[in-house]
Amino acid sequence: xxxxxxxxxxxxxxxxxxxxxxxxxxxxxxFRSTLEDEYNRAKEIDTSLLEEQPSLREKIIDLNxxxxxxxxxxxxxxxxxxDYYLSYLFIYFELEKIIEVMKKMKAACPExxxxxxxxxxxxxxxxxxxxxPLSNLASATIATLNEKSSIQNLLQGLKANNFxxxxxxxxxxxxxxxxxxxxxxxxxxxxxxxxxxEITITRPNIYLHQLIxxxxxxxxxxxxxxxxxCNLIYENYIKSQKNVDVLFSQLCGNNILxxxxxxxxxxxTWIEENGQVSLINGSADSKIEFxxxxxxxxxGFRVYNGIxxxxxxxxxWSKTQFPTNEDYIIRGEMYLTPDSGIDxxxxxxxxxxxxxxxxxxxxxxxxxxxxxxxxxFHDTLFFDNKRNSPLREFFPFELRIQNKNVTVSxxxxxxxxxxPLNFDSFRLGxxxxxxxxxxxxxxLEIERISKSQSx
Numbered sequence: 001x002x003x004x005x006x007x008x009x010x011x012x013x014x015x016x017x018x019x020x021x022x023x024x025x026x027x028x029x030x031f032r033s034t035l036e037d038e039y040n041r042a043k044e045i046d047t048s049l050l051e052e053q054p055s056l057r058e059k060i061i062d063l064n065x066x067x068x069x070x071x072x073x074x075x076x077x078x079x080x081x082x083d084y085y086l087s088y089l090f091i092y093f094e095l096e097k098i099i100e101v102m103k104k105m106k107a108a109c110p111e112x113x114x115x116x117x118x119x120x121x122x123x124x125x126x127x128x129x130x131x132x133p134l135s136n137l138a139s140a141t142i143a144t145l146n147e148k149s150s151i152q153n154l155l156q157g158l159k160a161n162n163f164x165x166x167x168x169x170x171x172x173x174x175x176x177x178x179x180x181x182x183x184x185x186x187x188x189x190x191x192x193x194x195x196x197x198e199i200t201i202t203r204p205n206i207y208l209h210q211l212i213x214x215x216x217x218x219x220x221x222x223x224x225x226x227x228x229x230c231n232l233i234y235e236n237y238i239k240s241q242k243n244v245d246v247l248f249s250q251l252c253g254n255n256i257l258x259x260x261x262x263x264x265x266x267x268x269t270w271i272e273e274n275g276q277v278s279l280i281n282g283s284a285d286s287k288i289e290f291x292x293x294x295x296x297x298x299x300g301f302r303v304y305n306g307i308x309x310x311x312x313x314x315x316x317w318s319k320t321q322f323p324t325n326e327d328y329i330i331r332g333e334m335y336l337t338p339d340s341g342i343d344x345x346x347x348x349x350x351x352x353x354x355x356x357x358x359x360x361x362x363x364x365x366x367x368x369x370x371x372x373x374x375x376x377f378h379d380t381l382f383f384d385n386k387r388n389s390p391l392r393e394f395f396p397f398e399l400r401i402q403n404k405n406v407t408v409s410x411x412x413x414x415x416x417x418x419x420p421l422n423f424d425s426f427r428l429g430x431x432x433x434x435x436x437x438x439x440x441x442x443x444l445e446i447e448r449i450s451k452s453q454s455x
Contacts, residue, residue, distance in 0.1 A: 032213060034209060035209040036173070038205050038206045039172040039175075040176070042175070042176040042203045043203070045147050045177065045179045045202075045203075046147050047151070048148075049148060049151045050151065050155075050179075058184065059192055059193040060195070061134045061193045061194070061195055062131070062132070062134065063128065063131045063133075063233050065193055066127065067233065067242075072085070072191075076251075076254075078254075082120065083120035086123060087120070089137070089190065090138060093184070093190070094185055094188065095138050095195070095197050097161040098138070098140075098157075098158075098183055099116060099138075100157075101153075101161065102114055102140055105150065105153045108149075108153055109146065109150060111144075112142060112143065112144040112150055113141070113142070113144070113207060114140060114141070115141045116138070116139075116140045117138070118137065118139075120137070124256050124257060125257065125261050128256075129223075129257070130226035130229075132226065135195075136198040137195065138198070139199070140197070140199045140200070141200045142154075142200065142202070143202050143203060144201065144203070144204070145204065147201055150201065154181070154199065162185065162186045163185060163186060164183070164185075165181050165182060165183045166181075166182050167179065167181055167182075172206075176206075178200055178202045179201040180198060180200050180201075182196040182198055184196040220335075220440070221309060221438055223264065224264075225305070227265045227267075227304070227305045230265065231265070231267060263393070265305075266442070267306040268303075268306030268308065268441075268442035269281075269306055269442070269443050269444060270306050270444075271303060272301075276289060276291070276299065277289075277299060279318075279444055281444075281445055281446055282447070288320050288446070289318070289319045290317060291319055293350050293351050294315055294352055299314045299316045300312030300316075300432055301314055301430065307440050309439075310342065310432045310439045310440070310441075312432065312435060313433060313434060313435060314431070314432045315352050316430045316431075317345075317428070318427045318429075319350075319427075320427070321426065321427055322427075322428075324421055325404075326448055327400075327401055327450070328401045328447060328449060329401075329445075329446075329447045330344075330398065330428065330444070331445050331447070332396070332397060332398075332441055333394040333441070333443045333444075334394065334395065334397060334441055335394050335440040336366065337391070337437045339366075339367070340436050340437040341364050341366035341439065342364070343362055343363070343364045343431035343433065344363045344364075344365075344431075345360050345362045345363075345428070345429030345430070346360065346362075346399075346401075346406070346427070346429065347423070347426060347429055348425055348427065349427070359375065359422060359423050360374075360429065361419065362374075362429075363399070365387075365389060365397060365410060366387070366389065367387070367388075367389050367391055368388070368389070370383070370384045371383050372408065372415075374419075374422075381417070382415065382417055389411060394440075394442055395411045396411060396412065397409065397410045404422075405418045405419065405420055406419045406420075406421060
């Protein structure tokens with residue numbers, strides 16, 4: 001066989017990726033942009049038949065309601081099956097009557113798309129992990145081109161069954177808003193609270209594109225935002241001499257929540273102040289501030305519930321420098337969604353990535369790929385495109401720096417190679433070189449270790 005100077009296939013693939021990009025991200029952006037186009041083209045929903053509603057003064061069953069009513073919480077924890085309590089509320093508030101109204105509407109207007117969604121597990125998750133009210137235990141989507149007829153039939157059915165409603169408009173573009181109608185019993189109250197049925201009015205093309213696009217990528221962001229508010233509710237629960245850990249254990253034991261859902265509610269170690277992000281490193285009085293190399297007045301990261309969101313393009317570096325004649329362990333937890341990746345960098349300077357910081361060392365972890373590079377994109381020290389990193393859950397990683405060398409562990413797996421650091425001190429870099437699907441860092445810690453620990 002003729003001897004040829006052959007380039008590694010991994011390097012060929014890397015070169016192609018850097019030039020062409022990832023078509024999956026492009027497709028995702030395309031479908032999202034077509035959805036935005038549909039929002040802009042869609043005719044506004046005519047709500048003239050909906051009466052002007054006063055501000056809702058009724059209390060909806062929510063997390064505060066459940067935690068402050070020991071009897072209801074006990075009913076949830078001791079129920080014979082996981083959906084028993086919510087099934088009782090559904091029947092008590094006669095929400096099945098709205099299902100019958102939907103059936104008649106479909107018979108009257110078969111060209112309309114009507115989907116009904118009832119999910120006790122999802123409702124419990126939103127209740128206990130996000131603090132969301134039980135306003136969408138039962139929900140429906142009506143996708144129609146003839147909203148006047150649909151709304152008229154709906155209102156007739158609600159009136160005939162003694163239901164009231166309020167209306168919310170969810171703005172999707174300058175010219176279009178989805179309409180949400182929350183219907184609730186006029187006469188039924190449970191300990192002074194109501195349980196509404198959420199009905200969304202939208203257009204068929206929009207609904208179709210929403211189904212194609214799948215789950216809203218902002219779902220994870222909202223999840224962590226809501227977890228932050230939810231934790232404030234649990235802080236009040238703790239003040240009443242209650243134990244949240246025991247509560248979560250009981251909810252898991254009765255198959256109401258999963259340990260994974262509870263894990264996602266755990267608070268992280270990041271803070272955001274005036275557009276700048278900082279890491280609480282170990283003790284509460286040890287703070288490492290980060291500054292962006294391009295725009296030092298702000299950065300592309302956001303913090304929700306102490307969790308760092310890689311939001312926009314950013315090249316943030318720690319103000320603190322760490323001498324490489326000492327040894328360190330950098331450990332943290334990351335959360336990935338499809339086609340996302342997290343870049344962690346080590347470098348001596350606060351610089352735009354790849355501009356002049358050629359000494360930088362970079363670890364990129366994606367769902368299926370792991371890269372380690374030196375001098376930005378110039379030298380690939382390690383590349384593996386057969387990874388299977390956890391998806392939509394936090395998993396650990398660790399960098400151990402010993403004698404100016406780095407060893408890497410991802411999700412408990414140690415990479416066999418040792419990677420050199422060719423500088424006398426390093427800053428920790430958080431790099432987001434391109435807008436991408438959501439990914440997050442939760443706990444991150446830089447621990448100085450003694451030489452005896454290193455050995």
